[in-house]
Amino acid sequence: MSTVDAVQSLSQVLGAVADSLAVADSPAVALLHDEAVGAEISTRLRGPNSGAGDDNLCRWLYDTFQSNDPDLQLVVLKFMPTVAGVYLSRAVSRQPLAGFEAVLLALYAYETVTRGxxxxxxxxxxxxxxxxxxxxxxxxxxxxxxxxxxxxxxxxEPYGTVRSTKRARIVGVALELYYNKISSMPASSKLAFCEFCLAWVWQGQKTCEGKEESGDGKEPEPAPARSYNVPFPWELFQPAIRIVGHCLLAPSSSEELKAVAYTAVERLYLRATHDMKPQEILAARSLLRLGKMPGDDIAEPTITANSEYSEEALKKTAQLA
Incomplete structure (x- = not known):
């Protein structure tokens, strides 16, 4: 599938919202950073009937990734937080999600071949x-x-289907692939992952008064709008903590992204302590400490007025040149 074919196919799925991409100088790059198209795709992936075997959007994601075009594959990876987030949230209720599973298996098979x-x-x-x-x-x-x-x-190991015992491994490998390309991902994609991460790891329970409390009876921090009891083994925890760590510590991250990422790390730590998993506790606690450390600000050197590197001296040097 060429880039033009991918854009045309997407226009058939989304309608007029994607028509402007065909005239762009680089349609794949435009598709990666187009906020309107990205929001429309994310909304449809979160829809109540998304992820089924006849989902045209999932079919487009699958075919686009199979094109082996690096730029188009980045576009598919952009929506991996939403695909993984919605899939894990619904898989616990055993809904048929063949569309999501086909996309995840495509990424898993790609990594299997790549790692050799x-x-x-x-x-x-x-x-x-x-x-x-x-x-x-x-x-x-x-x-x-x-x-x-x-x-x-x-x-x-090669897998042709997603079984419940292998689900975390398959999704985790897809997230590892996402992490390997995270420097190319737009901020909206990283923010979506952090928000889904908040929902995945939350373990709040309803009390008889209708309040949410944690497993030890203490009042937890405010929970997200919805919470899911998603199994979160190390196969998922490790790529999640690496992705959130990038969002928290990368110099290019916005303050909004850093704030949400730090909250996600706190929730990961709470989930690890709830599950009593030392490896996960150590990883999350270490990242929390790194997030609290002040930045490494490099002090600017003091330049005197008569220095050859002063502003006036540099201007004179530039004029002589």
Missing amino acids: NEAESLTLPDLSNPSVYHEGKASPKKSAAELTVAVLSPVL
């Missing part, structure tokens, strides 16, 4: 060995030091 039967891992430094930049108190060991390898994402 290898796990995503990184090598951690061994702190028991002296640094190459410092003199150690003890002589280094003659034997080769064993490397500590941390596995971020295990080897992917």
Whole structure:
């Protein structure tokens, strides 16, 4: 599928709202950043009948991602927070969501092929060995030091359907792919993920007085408009905390996005403590502390009036040049 074909197909699904994209210099880039079209797609994905097997919008997302056009694939990834958010919220009620599952499986299959039967891992430094930049108190060991390898994402197994036992893994891999391209995602997409994250991890329960309280009986923080009891294992928690961490700490993030992301981290921490999962508690608590740290402001150097780098001296140098 070419970019022109993708835009024309989208116009058939959305109507006139997408007609202006066909005349853009780069339709795929315009589609990625068009707020009106993005809002219309998000609204339809959140509709009560979305995600079914005959959903034309899900079919368009599937076909567009299968085009293997990097720019068009970014467009599909832009809506991954909404697809994953609505899907996870409805999957607990066992609704038929073949349209959403087809899109998620397409992303999962893409990552399976890309990784080539290898796990995503990184090598951690061994702190028991002296640094190459410092003199150690003890002589280094003659034997080769064993490397500590941390596995971020295990080897992917091919799946043709979404089973309840594999749902978190498939959605988590789709979110990992989203995170790998997050620098290209518009702010609206990141904001949508943080808002869905608030709903996914909330575990409030209704009391007899109609108030919401947490599992330990204490009054929680204000809950989002709707809350879902979505299972949230490490396969989902890890990519979620990485995405929210980017939204919170990236210099390009707006103040609104940082505020929502910080609230999402707080909810992730509450969910981790509720589920009593040490690995998730450590990750969320560490990100909370990073979010509270002041920014690394670099002090501007003091330049005297008679310095060769003063404003007047630089102006004279520019005139002589």
